[in-house]
Amino acid sequence: MARFFLLFCAAVFLLNFFALDVHSEVPQYEKLPDQDIRPLAYDIKLLPWMDTKDWLLEGETKIIFSSENGASVLSFHFHHxxxxxxxxxxxxLDHNVTIQSVTFNDTTDQVKVQLGEELQAGGTYEMYVKYEFIMTEEPSGQGIFKREYQEFGETRENTPGWLWATYATTQLMSTYLVAIVIGKFSVLYEPSIVPVFAFALPSRIEEASVAVQSSAFILEYFGNTWLNFSYSFPEMSVVPIESHPFGAMENWGLVQFNPSLFYYLEGRDLIAQEKSVIRVVSHELAHQWFGNLVTMDWWSQLWLNEGAASFYQYFGADAYDPEGKWMDRRAVLGVQPGYYTDAFTTALPISQEVYDGSFEFAQGSIIYRKGCAIHTLLLNILGNAYFEGTTQYFKDYGYENTRNADFLNALQQAADEESLNLPTELSYIMEGYLYRSGVPLVRVTRSYEDLQESVYFRQERFLLDGDDDDGSRYFIPFRYITSGRSEESEIS
Incomplete structure (x- = not known):
């Protein structure tokens, strides 16, 4: 039976909010100016006119925020x-703050409010906005979300009227992970570490079986086995959105998919379609930890989200579908395309120590595929310490924003605890891979001069659009064995 459902994860907000699309060209994004305020909670009330008024969505938002040191100017994002x-x-609640002026930049969707007085340091304030959803659209603009939804039905007096449906308050989360989905859906359910639901068009609900079954399995696998850190929300929902602009979006607890990566019907679709659904499900569920539980501090270090999800997606898919040769797919699909993009002089570094709008996004293939390759390198260097460090990373920074150094420090600490003999600090090893573009090419030659056998290693940058080595060098650990020794030796 089809019913109207309002799905919150809070999850892609259907009000045309700024969304990050690294699958295509990404526009430059102007960061909000530094300001001494911190959002604490967002209270959202919505009235969707589903069958009348052309699906107009009316509503009201209350933002509760604190003034850290006093402020006289507020900046935030607002659409329309x-x-x-x-x-x-x-x-x-008995003192309205004087507003001196309000200016709006329709290019960046930023609102600047000049107050007629300075906010009190340490004071808590409430901002009310009617009709549109409003927020500080930054990874670090975290808050908790309380949602209320009004629908027409039978009131307690059994008479027609408007009813308020109130949803549980979320955990602390970044605002770009908030979204709302409203529609006529049928639903499938699978048990897991939390209830898992798949919502789909009534005519296609049977095609959602692989999506919901793989979601339930992989969510439990990640939480209990691979990442060893429990999933944070009380349920998980997956839903296809017609004309979704991306392949999928990892909104916390409500993952949305383009239908082309969600539906699969055995006997009608190719096996390749089933594999695509499993891979994308696994990628988005990995984001529930990498990106949602721990969020990068700024978009210049997006690889912390996407590189990890691109790496772990193959482990989740392999656990669910062990005959799918997912580790082979990781090499062919997850790593090698990144080498190609990174082998041009126009390639940009995967990450930058820049925390404003002046940075340039690297190509999506680099952020995803090279990110996957970097995690593969870290696993090869650290072994089990890689997983121990990742679990500690979640414990140390859950519900917080992080930078590259935070992740690498967690791994370094795990390596030290396991007494790994690294040739140097992990941050130094990874510096070239994170902050310089390019693919290293290593040439190995053997020499037998004077009856002495020697092996020489020479490194240069590999380029597909020229042979001008720009001098970029990378720290490359090697393991080797010789005919005279059975155990591995290491050089760097």
């Missing part, structure tokens, strides 16, 4: 300014 109603109230 101005709202129907806007005010800022001090926490005792």
């Amino acid at each position: 300014w101005p709202p129907l109603y806007f005010e800022i109230v001090f926490d005792d």
Whole structure:
């Protein structure tokens, strides 16, 4: 039976909010200016007119925020300014803060509010906006979300009227992970570490079986086995969205898919379609930890999210579908395409120590595929310490924002605890791979001069659009054996 469902993960917000699409060309994004305020909670009320008013979505948002050191200017993101109603109230609710001026930049969707007074340091305030959803659209603009949804039905007095459905408050999360899905869906259920649901069009609900079954298995596998850190939300839902602009989006607890990567019907579709569904499901579920539980501090270090998800997706898929040769697929699909993109002089580094709008995104293939290759390198260097360090990373930084150094330090600590004899600090080993573009080419030659056998290694940058070695060098650990020794030796 088809029913109207309002799905929250809070999850792709259907109000045209800024979304990050590294699958295609990514526009430059202007960061909000530094300001001494911190969002604490977002209280969202929505009234969707599903059958009338052309699906108009009315609503109201209350943002509770604190003033760290006092501030007289507020900046935030807003789409389609101005709202129907806007005010800022001090926490005792009997003092409206004076607003001197409001300016809106329709290129960046940023609103700047000049206050007529300075906010009190340490004070808590509430901002009310009617009709549109409003937020500080930054990875670090975290808060908890409480959602209420109004629908027409039978009131307690058994008379027609509007009812409010109130949803549980979320954990602390970044605002770009918030989304709402409203539609007429049928639903499938699978038990896992939390209940897992697949919502789909009633006419296609049977095609959602692989998506919901793989989601239930892989979610439990990641939480209990591979990542050894429990999933944080009380349920998981997966849903296809017609004309979804990306392949999928990892919104916390409500993963959305383009239908082409969600539906599969045995006997009608090719096996390749089933494999695509499994791979994308595994990728988005890996994001529930890498990106959602721990979020990069700024988009310049997006590889912390996408590189890890691109790496772990093959382990989740392999556990669910052990005959799929997923480790072979990781090499062919997950790593090698990144080498190609990175082998041009126009390639950009996968990451930058830049925390404003001045950075340039690397190509999506580099962020995803080279990110996968970097995690493969880390696993080969560290062995079990890689997984121990990753678990510690979640424990140390859950519900927080991180930078490259935080992740590498967690791995370094695990390596030290296991007494690994690394040739140097892990941060130094990884510096070239993170902050320089390019693929290293190593030439190995053997020499027998004076009856002495020697092996020489020479490194240069591999390029497909020229032979001008720019001098980029990378720290490359090697393991080798000789005819006279059965155990491995290492050089760097």
